[in-house]
Amino acid sequence: MEKQFNQTKINYNSLVELGNLLLAQHCPKEIDILKEFEIDKTDVRPGVLCPICLHIPMRYERGKWRCPICQTLSDETFPEALDDYFYLYKPTITNTEFRQFFLFPTVHVAQKKLHSLHLPSTGTTKNRVYLLSPRKVPPCDFDF
Numbered sequence: 001m002e003k004q005f006n007q008t009k010i011n012y013n014s015l016v017e018l019g020n021l022l023l024a025q026h027c028p029k030e031i032d033i034l035k036e037f038e039i040d041k042t043d044v045r046p047g048v049l050c051p052i053c054l055h056i057p058m059r060y061e062r063g064k065w066r067c068p069i070c071q072t073l074s075d076e077t078f079p080e081a082l083d084d085y086f087y088l089y090k091p092t093i094t095n096t097e098f099r100q101f102f103l104f105p106t107v108h109v110a111q112k113k114l115h116s117l118h119l120p121s122t123g124t125t126k127n128r129v130y131l132l133s134p135r136k137v138p139p140c141d142f143d144f
């Protein structure tokens, strides 16, 4: 390839400029993933995935999740599960939805965990809706 295409067509600065333009113009496509791939909501397993044996769901225990299969105690895949909820369902979540999706044992435990996330919210006590956003992915480190 290097022998066949040995002529420089675009210089380094133009490549960087083009890369910056692409990043600035990028906007994620908004699609309903479940509808797009004809997946029924009931086919999606709620909960947090075990990072070791990939069992789902793990059980919430004192601030972390325990895998009922391999007994791993972890909270490292919780942020990914929250991203999954965001991408699969919607960019907002109520306390009840949070409790049901992440299988918290009580409303109070779910509320405590939800508050610890410091998510922006709208509405008052009973109608409060928390706004989700996907985690920031670090930019690619292109080597021109």
Ligand SMILES: [Zn+2]
Pocket: 050, 051, 052, 053, 054, 055, 067, 068, 069, 070, 071, 072
């Ligand atoms: Zn496990």
